[in-house]
Each structure stands twice: as structure tokens, then as C-alpha cells.
Amino acid sequence: MQTTGREPAAAQAVATHELTRTFGPVTALSRLDVTMPRGVVGLVGANGAGKSTLIKILLGLLRPTSGRAEVLGLDCGTDGPAIRRLVGYMPESECLPPDVSATELVVHLARMSGLPAEVARERTADTLRHVGLHEERYRPIGGYSTGMKQRVKLAQALVHDPRLVLLDEPTNGLDPAGRDEMLGLIQRISTDFGISVLVTSHLLGELERIADHLVVIDGGVLQRSTSTADATRLSGVILVEVTDRADELVARLRAIGARVAEGGGQSFTVEPTDDAVLDAVQGGAADLGVGLVRMQRRRHHLTEMFREQEVTDVRR
Numbered sequence: 001m002q003t004t005g006r007e008p009a010a011a012q013a014v015a016t017h018e019l020t021r022t023f024g025p026v027t028a029l030s031r032l033d034v035t036m037p038r039g040v041v042g043l044v045g046a047n048g049a050g051k052s053t054l055i056k057i058l059l060g061l062l063r064p065t066s067g068r069a070e071v072l073g074l075d076c077g078t079d080g081p082a083i084r085r086l087v088g089y090m091p092e093s094e095c096l097p098p099d100v101s102a103t104e105l106v107v108h109l110a111r112m113s114g115l116p117a118e119v120a121r122e123r124t125a126d127t128l129r130h131v132g133l134h135e136e137r138y139r140p141i142g143g144y145s146t147g148m149k150q151r152v153k154l155a156q157a158l159v160h161d162p163r164l165v166l167l168d169e170p171t172n173g174l175d176p177a178g179r180d181e182m183l184g185l186i187q188r189i190s191t192d193f194g195i196s197v198l199v200t201s202h203l204l205g206e207l208e209r210i211a212d213h214l215v216v217i218d219g220g221v222l223q224r225s226t227s228t229a230d231a232t233r234l235s236g237v238i239l240v241e242v243t244d245r246a247d248e249l250v251a252r253l254r255a256i257g258a259r260v261a262e263g264g265g266q267s268f269t270v271e272p273t274d275d276a277v278l279d280a281v282q283g284g285a286a287d288l289g290v291g292l293v294r295m296q297r298r299r300h301h302l303t304e305m306f307r308e309q310e311v312t313d314v315r316r
């Protein structure tokens with residue numbers, strides 16, 4: 001796969017402005033204002049959060065009720081044909097015809113997107129090889145496993161050499177090994193070919209592993225838009241474990257105003273406001289004659305980020 005020199009100038013993969021979509025009484029997206037950079041962006045949300053609705057609007061398959069959206073700097077309302085040339089789409093639903101082979105289907109879709117016959121055949125062979133379909137690509141799709149079908153859907157999204165692919169729940173229905181393989185493939189689409197990716201999932205851990213940036217929506221409302229590095233930033237909390245007398249060390253730290261939370265057994269966490277607190281942990285352990293088993297920074301994980309969100313919601 002090569003880049004084609006038709007890269008639009010926009011720095012952002014996606015931008016939405018006050019984007020709203022309703023279906024009768026249901027509000028699928030509510031005044032969504034978000035920008036998504038190039039690279040791999042993970043769109044996280046529970047079932048019904050509005051992920052598929054957003055993707056369909058970005059592709060021009062659905063019109064917004066109000067507000068607007070841009071893909072690669074192009075307006076989704078008016079630049080549909082240009083967007084479809086530059087964007088590939090892997091739908092969530094089962095949509096493959098059972099009685100044709102992967103090769104026949106992907107060549108057909110490549111030709112539909114405007115590629116000449118010979119180029120369509122070459123790119124189909126390259127793309128199917130890239131997604132890991134080999135001899136089986138000549139067999140009817142009806143006999144494929146779920147993982148193979150997902151690869152065919154991915155291949156058809158890539159065959160016309162897009163600048164951005166929108167992948168709707170690509171790991172759905174896969175076993176753990178199949179998920180790992182699909183996630184690896186998605187990452188390589190970005191790193192090896194420079195194609196930006198917007199991938200949806202309701203599984204946080206998946207997107208934490210492969211996305212550069214995360215967008216979280218719930219009930220059609222933006223919850224967070226953050227780089228993955230920031231989401232998993234060092235929390236500044238130090239986890240301490242000593243061989244004995246943890247309660248006495250905790251009391252000493254509290255006496256100098258440190259914020260300490262007791263853990264199980266001989267462990268606790270402390271927020272080091274300055275070096276004096278760290279010195280007090282080490283000095284206190286030495287004074288008490290106990291060994292320091294560990295003293296390490298903890299990282300935030302996405303699941304904690306969500307837990308924080310829930311806590312905030314409960315307090316509101």
C-alpha cells in the first residue's frame with residue numbers, strides 16, 4: 001500500500017461542531033463538539049452510546065439533525081463523494097454475501113470505487129495478504145470463520161488506499177486470540193501505511209492498547225477526549241509496602257500532614273506533595289527498623305478513569 005499524494009491538508013481526522021442527531025424521541029448524539037487527531041483514535045462507549053450514529057454521519061450515510069461534522073477537513077454534508085474516496089468503512093453488522101469468494105468481493109468493491117480492473121486485482125491480492133487471508137481467499141465466504149469474515153470486511157475498507165478508515169466494533173465476536181490479531185492489524189494500518197484509524201469498541205482495555213487518542217461518549221454526550229498517554233498518566237500516588245509496622249509508619253506520615261490511604265496488609269498509598277514526604281517514608285521505615293518491600297508510582301488505567309467518572313456522576 002502506498003500513499004497517493006492526495007492527502008488533504010487538514011491536521012485533524014475528524015471535527016464535529018454542536019453535532020446532534022435524534023431518532024424520534026431518542027437523542028443519539030447531543031451537541032457533540034470534538035476534534036480527533038490523525039493516528040489511531042479509539043471511540044469508546046457502551047451499547048447505544050451513539051458510536052455507530054457518529055460514524056454514519058461522518059460517512060454521509062445519515063444527516064445530522066443539527067450541527068455539522070468534518071472528515072479530513074471536508075464537510076460531511078456537502079463533500080460526500082470526496083470523503084468516500086478518502087475514507088474506508090468497516091461496518092459492525094454481518095453484511096458479506098456467502099456465495100462469493102473474498103477475492104471476487106473485494107475486486108468488485110475496488111472496481112466500484114473507481115480502480116481499473118488490473119489495479120483492482122493487484123490491490124485486492126496485496127490487501128488480502130496484508131490482513132492475513134491466503135489460499136482461503138478463493139473459497140466462498142459462507143464457509144469462513146468469524147475472524148476470517150472480519151478480515152474480509154477490513155480488506156474491503158482498505159482496498160482503495162484511503163487516508164482514514166472507520167472501523168465499527170472490529171473485534172466483535174472474536175475470541176481472545178482473534179482479538180489480539182485484529183488489534184495488531186489495526187495498529188499496523190497506521191504505523192506501516194500511515195492510514196489514520198477511527199475504531200469503536202465498548203471494551204476499554206482494547207483501545208487503551210492501540211489508540212493514540214481516546215474519545216469517550218455516553219448517551220450521545222462527550223465525556224472525555226484525551227491522548228491515551230494523558231489518560232494513563234503517572235498518577236503521582238506512591239504505593240508503599242513494608243515488612244512490618246505499616247500502621248506506625250502511616251501514623252508518622254499523617255503527623256507531618258501527608259495524605260495516606262491504608263491498603264491491605266503492610267501496604268498503603270501516599271501522595272507525595274514534596275520530597276519531605278518521600279524522605280519521611282524512607283526515614284520512618286529506617287527508624288522503625290522495618291524493610292521497604294516496594295515504593296513505586298502507580299499509573300492510572302482507563303478503567304479507573306471511568307470509575308472516577310462514575311463517582312463524579314454519583315456525587316452530582
Ligand SMILES: Nc1ncnc2c1ncn2[C@@H]1O[C@H](COP(=O)(O)OP(=O)(O)OP(=O)(O)O)[C@@H](O)[C@H]1O
Nearest residue numbers: 023026027028045046047048049050051052053054
Ligand atoms: N435508525 C434508528 N432508528 C431509531 N433509533 C436509532 C436508530 N439508530 C440508532 N438509534 C438509537 O440511537 C442510539 C444510539 O445508537 P448507536 O447505534 O449509534 O449506538 P452505538 O454506540 O453504536 O451502540 P451499539 O454498539 O449497540 O451499536 C440508541 O438509543 C439507538 O437505539
